[in-house]
Amino acid sequence: MRPLRGLIMPNPGLLRVKRFNSGSSTNPAMMFPCLDKMERVSEGLRTTTVGTQGQNEPVYGKVSSGFEIFKSNRPFYTDYGGVLPNFQIAYETWGTLNENKSNAILIHTGLSASSHAHSTEANQQPGWWEKFIGPNNVCLDTNKWFLICTNVLGGCYGSTGPSSLDPADGLPYATRFPMLSVHDMVRAQKRLIKEHFGIEKLYASLGSSMGGMQSLSYAQQFPNDVNKVVSVSACARSHPSSIATRHAQRQVLMADPNWNRGFYYPTATEPNKIPPHVGMKLAREIATVTYRSGPEWESRFGTERLDDDRSPVLCPDFLIETYLDHQGEKFSLEYDANSFLYISKTMDLFDMSLSHVERSIRRREKAQELYESGKLNKVEDPLVDKDSGKKKHRTTTVEQAYEDLKRGCKPLLNNEVLVVGVKSDGLMPCWQQREIYSLLEGETNPNVTHVELQESESYFGHDTFLLDLEHIGRSIGQFLCK
CATH class of the missing domain: 3.40.50.1820 (Alpha/Beta hydrolase fold, catalytic domain)
Known part of the structure; x- marks a missing residue:
């Protein structure tokens, strides 16, 4: 599987938009605020020590205290x-x-x-x-x-x-x-x-x-x-259906090049490694789809869009998409990616x-x-x-x-x-x-x-x-x- 490099490279994507929106195109280039947001997260993580650094309690976890x-x-x-x-x-x-x-x-x-x-x-x-x-x-x-x-x-x-x-x-x-x-x-x-x-x-x-x-x-x-x-x-x-679903989640996570075959934890020589937050976000979105039912999705979100008067975009546009986007984003830095992979496989x-x-x-x-x-x-x-x-x-x-x-x-x-x-x-x-x-x-x-x-x-x-x-x-x- 090809790594999702376009999702985490910060500046080249913006440069490409400018180049392809030079005025010779029939239509303006589409904007991707969802990708821009993930790129900003990656840039922020380059200057912030995130991860466990040998501790069993991730500093990015919000519920890991009091035990x-x-x-x-x-x-x-x-x-x-x-x-x-x-x-x-x-x-x-x-x-x-x-x-x-x-x-x-x-x-x-x-x-x-x-x-x-x-x-x-x-x-x-x-x-x-x-x-x-x-x-x-x-x-x-x-x-x-x-x-x-x-x-x-x-x-x-x-x-x-x-x-x-x-x-x-x-x-x-x-x-x-x-x-x-x-x-x-x-x-x-x-x-x-x-x-x-x-x-x-x-x-x-x-x-x-x-x-x-x-x-x-x-x-x-x-x-x-x-x-x-x-x-x-x-x-x-x-059973096969559950195994297949979790397999897709793991493959998406492991395709994030920041996963680095599991060796993304900060070290003395590389204290600011970026965890595979993009892969974690997408894996969680896939998982969230399986946690609820179709009738509930219909009741809560239907097929409503954020704004029917605006042109559709490839980033979250439907209400259900914004919900999944939020769930994935919230989880991406709250849980260790390797733990997710191992425990998911354990269930299989x-x-x-x-x-x-x-x-x-x-x-x-x-x-x-x-x-x-x-x-x-x-x-x-x-x-x-x-x-x-x-x-x-x-x-x-x-x-x-x-x-x-x-x-x-x-x-x-x-x-x-x-x-x-x-x-x-x-x-x-x-x-x-x-x-x-x-x-x-x-x-x-x-x-x-x-x-x-x-x-x-x-x-x-x-x-x-x-x-x-x-x-x-x-x-x-x-x-x-x-």
């Missing part, structure tokens, strides 16, 4: 053959842990969320799930429950991620960071839960979107260490199939063997099977894949599980939640509850879990209390 840190100094081996010699997890809590530590609920986040699910004394800004948490709340009553929310491993709001320093050389990991799985994120959380809080068994594991994947993963890996499981707008394995790789779990265990064991022998960084691909010397490719039928997935979900059969889907959700359609219900034998398993919101109840699409306290929140609250 606590759990540090683990034991090596952490990942599902895809990597290792972190140590790591840390950012977390926040609400409510009070009871004496026998039986009222703890772990809240898992979506792709780009921080640990700040609700305001605290240390950070009084509203959290991303502010109206779902609080005293006597219909969803998560802090008079009853002790709530824990973490920034995931691989994130950039306090937890170890690509922007963190590699202890081997003191430089940011960047794209030397190991590829992660959702199961890795959960195992890192497990260390926090057991080693820091001393909690042997969670009352509930709860999450939406990628958080819903994590919630299922927690029960799959530690079925005896959690009572109730809540998974909203998630799936048991990623999610698979609860038994064969996937078994391969992951073998890879972790191989990573530990190589790391302890000092050979891990000398192996080009630690995932190659040592017996055959070739990567394995499995071809299975739809029926075989489903049975494999069903076997992988067996550990959850004795847990109480709530599965929530939203009919207007285009990113993780409701049939994927029905699949979870089927995999857990919902028709005959009294432990499994399935709730599906109709379009008449919510037309907010995938983002319904962030907005609908009445249907989503109340369903969760009732399930937790039964």
Whole structure:
């Protein structure tokens, strides 16, 4: 893919406009204020130190404060053959842990969320799930429950991620960071839960979107260490349509030449590197389209233009375009680009199939063997099977894949599980939640509850879990209390 160089070069574009508007043209050259704006941002970043500079908290983040840190100094081996010699997890809590530590609920986040699910004394800004948490709340009553929310491993709001320093050389990991799985994120959380809080068994594991994947993963890996499981707008394995959408987002981001294959963090010799804000902006715009539904777009924006009396332009012209432009621009310097890439890919790789779990265990064991022998960084691909010397490719039928997935979900059969889907959700359609219900034998398993919101109840699409306290929140609250 050709780099989007025209979007970030500041002065040549203006010169071209002047040259092509010399008076010999039949029509005047079109102006591009949206590109001019991004060029001005780039120029400003050339003289402003932006980025992490080895810190886990990006200076451009607006919600990365008020959290606590759990540090683990034991090596952490990942599902895809990597290792972190140590790591840390950012977390926040609400409510009070009871004496026998039986009222703890772990809240898992979506792709780009921080640990700040609700305001605290240390950070009084509203959290991303502010109206779902609080005293006597219909969803998560802090008079009853002790709530824990973490920034995931691989994130950039306090937890170890690509922007963190590699202890081997003191430089940011960047794209030397190991590829992660959702199961890795959960195992890192497990260390926090057991080693820091001393909690042997969670009352509930709860999450939406990628958080819903994590919630299922927690029960799959530690079925005896959690009572109730809540998974909203998630799936048991990623599906082609979602993978394709996230692939497009990543490709757009990586096409920004400032991404520099992940090595855009400031250094002592280059303190003013420009982060790939253009690629991040465009990737976020693509993502935002998938978060809401067509009926909501129609209701909010229709096909209204900013000014029907002015000639159309190639920059944002429709109201929906200005909304996407704003969302992308706001996000572009609030989140680390590498964290976005890694966590997005992590969602694509999610698979609860038994064969996937078994391969992951073998890879972790191989990573530990190589790391302890000092050979891990000398192996080009630690995932190659040592017996055959070739990567394995499995071809299975739809029926075989489903049975494999069903076997992988067996550990959850004795847990109480709530599965929530939203009919207007285009990113993780409701049939994927029905699949979870089927995999857990919902028709005959009294432990499994399935709730599906109709379009008449919510037309907010995938983002319904962030907005609908009445249907989503109340369903969760009732399930937790039964």
